Amino acid sequence: MTSILWLRRDLRRRDHPALLAARDAAGDGDLVVAFVVDPELWSGGGAARRAWLAANLRALDESLDGTLTLLHGDPRRVVPALAQRVGASSVHVTRETTPAGRRRDEVVAKRLGESDIDWVETGTPYAVGPGLVVNGSGDPYKVFTPFSKAWRAHGWPDPAPTPRSLPIRNARNDAEATAALDAALSAPDLPELPPAGEEAALRRWRAWRERALENYADDRNRPDLDGTSRLSPYLKLGVVHPRTLLADLHDERGEGAHTYETELAWREFYADVLHHQPRTAWEDLRPEMSRMRYSEPEDAVEAWRTGQTGYPVVDAGMRQLLAEGWMHNRVRMITASFLTKDLHVWWPLGARHFLEHLVDGDIASNNHGWQWVAGTGTDASPYFRVFNPVTQGLRFDPEGDYVRRWVPELAHLPGKAAHEPWEHADGYAHGYPERIVDHAVERDEALARLEATKR
CATH class of the missing domain: 3.40.50.620 (HUPs)
Incomplete structure (x- = not known):
């Protein structure tokens, strides 16, 4: 057989x-x-x-x-x-x-x-399959916090055993398939990718867990630190299963382990939302937000895509995306807020750009994460919450190290000065662009557009 x-x-x-x-x-x-x-x-x-x-x-x-x-x-x-x-x-x-x-x-x-x-x-690709976590009435959860509590209470099975031997036979490779892989791996100007494969994923997990899990609750928001596991590219392709990671955290009782579990729960929550609401892959979960008026500023969007907005932490994130096929999650939120609230662009444009470049790009997590920032999705960060790219940079990259790493035009500015080149006489000495919009003005515009949807 x-x-x-x-x-x-x-x-x-x-x-x-x-x-x-x-x-x-x-x-x-x-x-x-x-x-x-x-x-x-x-x-x-x-x-x-x-x-x-x-x-x-x-x-x-x-x-x-x-x-x-x-x-x-x-x-x-x-x-x-x-x-x-x-x-x-x-x-x-x-x-x-x-x-x-x-x-x-x-x-x-x-x-x-x-x-x-x-x-x-x-x-499924999840510790708890989408559709299995429901409330007392048998309905899906619409808000993350009660979902996460029910998700933990539901629990998940132990990891499946690893087979010692498998009776596998190759059924003749297709030449077009092998050629496609060869071409992908030899494409010009590829970013530096993580080591591939299951063993590499587990090595990364073990090394990071020993070194950084304890401080994860605090360090996960710092793009200047190597504080995140960076396992998302492996989770995306199922190179490692989340159940494996959760089993490894079973005896960990610290805040870092609890926070890491919560981050995995976010991934499973978004998968559950998409399972129940498949239209939300590319539509607003909150239909009342469909009345929002959006803009299509092509030059400004191109500046955003290429990291030339004049806001250092935004530009650092967009350049990291192009250089690594990955971006720190805190910076994903900052860059998404800038596109949706400062440039007033509907979130699917940004979601598509991310999915084109992110090696961990997952439609449920990516697109619902964008809706969270845009204020149109689950538990949404309300639309009137607008990330200030300067204060976000100063808070989460306090010494400017992340900015200087990705924006070499600002490498001459020490410490937090890298976040505000306009405050320094030599801030633009190496060709960094001036700000394409005034954040304070655009914040007021975003709030005015929100009020217009209520009329």
Whole structure:
């Protein structure tokens, strides 16, 4: 008997319930572990995202002794064709929870069923699958804090065991798929990416946990420090499962461990919101905010994208994004607020830019995080809360180290002076641009537009 494990957001061996289910279904037969390079999704992301995915697929293939089957094309056609070709009796997956993924899987499952091939979903990319945490009335939570309490009370299973051996056979790689990976990894001007693969993820986790977990509650908001785990790129592709991390924190009782659990809960909350409200992938969760008047200032948006707004911490964040395919979470909030509240641009434009470049770009966390800042989503930071990019920089990058790292035009300004070049005679001596807007004026404009929605 032959079974197929079709990988999507689960590129690992450890703590992988769908892998175990596929192995058990194969019995004494063959197990085919496959990944499909979908041209539609492949072309939808930037070079860094493609390279990060390619690097982790290569690392997984190595951990599977070169047996990973790489295919190319529309999965709705490719997966049923593979099942027919290898004589599979079942196709196993980790359950998809995004709207597009669920629509795709419905088609694949239907086509497999027409050939009497079983479609088996086991587990999700989350510690608690979206839809499982509900209130006393059986309804989903709309606010994070009660969700997080119920999420902790619900609990999650222990990590799945790691199989010692797997009866995997390669079912013939598609030349287009291997060529796509080769091209992604050799693309010009790629940012410096983290080490790929499950072992690298776990090494990063262990080293960071020992060094920085204790101070995480305070240091996580400091972009000038290496205070965050930076595991989000691995979580995005399922190179490590959140359940694995939570199990490792089980005996930790400090504030840092509790705060880290809470950050994982935010990720699961946003996935739950998207599960129940799939329209919110690209629409405001709060429909009353649809009356907001937005602007489309092309030159200012381009300045934002390229880190040329004249606000140092904003520009540092946008340049880090382009250079690393990653941005510190506090700075994500600052840059998002600047686009939505200072430039008055509707959040999906910024969300798309982030998803193009972020190697950890996840539609649920990214897009609902943008709505939180924009004041149109869950528990929203109210629309009238407008991040001041100067005070945010002074508070969370107090010595200006983060700014100087990414904005070399300000490297000559010592300490906190890097946040306010306009206050110093030589602030613009090295070509840093002047501010494209006056924050105080634009804050008043943002509040005026909010009041207009209430009329």
